[in-house]
Amino acid sequence: MSQYPLAREEAGLVRAEVALVRQEVARRADALWAVASALHADPETAFAEHRAAALLTDELERAGFEVRREVAGLPTAFTARAGRGRPVVAFPLEYDALPGLGHACGHNLIAAAGLGAALVADAVLDASEGTVLAVGTPAEEGGGGKALEVAAGVFDGVDAALMFHPGVYDWVRAPLTAQEQYRVGFRGRAAHPTGSPTEGIDALAALIELFNVVSALGRRLPEGSHVQGIITHGGTATNIVPEYAEGRFGLRALTTAALDDLAAQLRTAAEGVALATGTTVAMDRASVRYEHFRDSEVLSGRFAGHLDRAGITLTPPAPGVYLGSSDIGNVSGRVPAIHPFVAIMGAEGSDHTPQFAEAAASERGRRVLLAVVEALACTAVDVLRDADLRRRAWDDLRRTEG
CATH class of the missing domain: 3.40.630.10 (Zn peptidases)
Incomplete structure (x- = not known):
């Protein structure tokens, strides 16, 4: 019945x-x-x-x-x-x-x-x-x-x-669930990795560190919350310290309010990585937000x-x-x-x-x-x-x- x-x-x-x-x-x-x-x-x-x-x-x-x-x-x-x-x-x-x-x-x-x-x-x-x-x-x-x-x-x-x-x-x-995507870009300084290694600020290393932080963050997210990222730009040549690196991160959460919280955590993580690595970071929404x-x-x-x-x-x-x-x-x-x-x-x-x-x-x-x-x-x-x-x-x- x-x-x-x-x-x-x-x-x-x-x-x-x-x-x-x-x-x-x-x-x-x-x-x-x-x-x-x-x-x-x-x-x-x-x-x-x-x-x-x-x-x-x-x-x-x-x-x-x-x-x-x-x-x-x-x-x-x-x-x-x-x-x-x-x-x-x-x-x-x-x-x-x-x-x-x-x-x-x-x-x-x-x-x-x-x-x-x-x-x-x-x-x-x-x-x-x-x-x-x-x-x-x-x-x-x-x-x-x-x-x-x-x-x-x-x-x-x-x-x-x-x-x-x-x-x-x-x-x-x-x-x-609610979902949206963000573009996160780190900017450092280009240099030759062997000729002048101390002059470089590796933007790709900063982006990879953000992935590590997100992985740790994922272990304590509430039910239904999830972050999945990909690298969309990682540099131009192996003999140049990448001055710019960019990733795209998809966020999901059970509710729209929880999605806002998750986006704020990603922003905090990105800013913390930038501070630690000497890079600058920009984070922008890269998709239309779907509410729950x-x-x-x-x-x-x-x-x-x-x-x-x-x-x-x-x-x-x-x-x-x-x-x-x-x-x-x-x-x-x-x-x-x-x-x-x-x-x-x-x-x-x-x-x-x-x-x-x-x-x-x-x-x-x-x-x-x-x-x-x-x-x-x-x-x-x-x-x-x-x-x-x-x-x-x-x-x-x-x-x-x-």
Whole structure:
């Protein structure tokens, strides 16, 4: 039995709509799978998803949505709006692929699911009941399209953001950590290592010492915190003491606040190494910051209850397991949001592999897509029609702030 059954009064709220939603999903099933398949066959990487964005906006425009392209100053971002006024439910659509692997994260299914849920929700709702908003969010794989859209105000005035992610587990929420990257550069003084060794100040030695300090630091970091670094510049020739050396460090932490603490520790370590070695150091953020994901428990439970009708039972994530980071975290800190995982292959597999890319175009992938479209659309109808549900969702968000 599902851990997230719909309460009797909740089931009564949506019962009259379920058959209509299911009918609308069935009517669009082949078209939605054609979109997912077309995206899968033509993968485009971060901020270059021009054909994907055109395909999705054309579908939404044909359905009567008001489309705005190049939102937030991003060439492949868009919004598509139907209905009017508050409340507003947003469906984030991801459609970037991985270099060399294609849709090995299943973003073709995320885009088709958001598209389908937006079309179905619009079809079963009256325009006076609120707004359905599809948001094209490029470059989740490192570029942070959602984070940039949040900063530009794209999600302002939204009452819920609903999406799913294909995976190898059926989990009601995503255990996603905060992450960012920093560039750390040490500057010393060049010299000949044998002709004038005392004149040199070895910037590479300083950078290597920072790696040693970070290694020691790692042994006492809290659960979920991690620093991984690489050397991106170590000098120009073996007969020149390196006057400049640079590394790139990826930081992860369970919460955004813990990530800030970790960045401060890295900065303190870098400054201490510079003082000890006679170098100077500069540390700059080298990526968009992904905040940790804050789950809207009430909305995730509602989605899980709807998905259970399709025979897919979601459970809480396994304790102590973290599945990376995503820019949906930046949305979830400002808007009640869901990001469940629904399996398209077995737990012996992994995303970011060729096998997962194959699963994203499989018959199981199609079944999951259509089940998720129904559950997302039903959850959206619930949100738009139930003021108490929206209030509880905002209460969830306030409890998870920080």
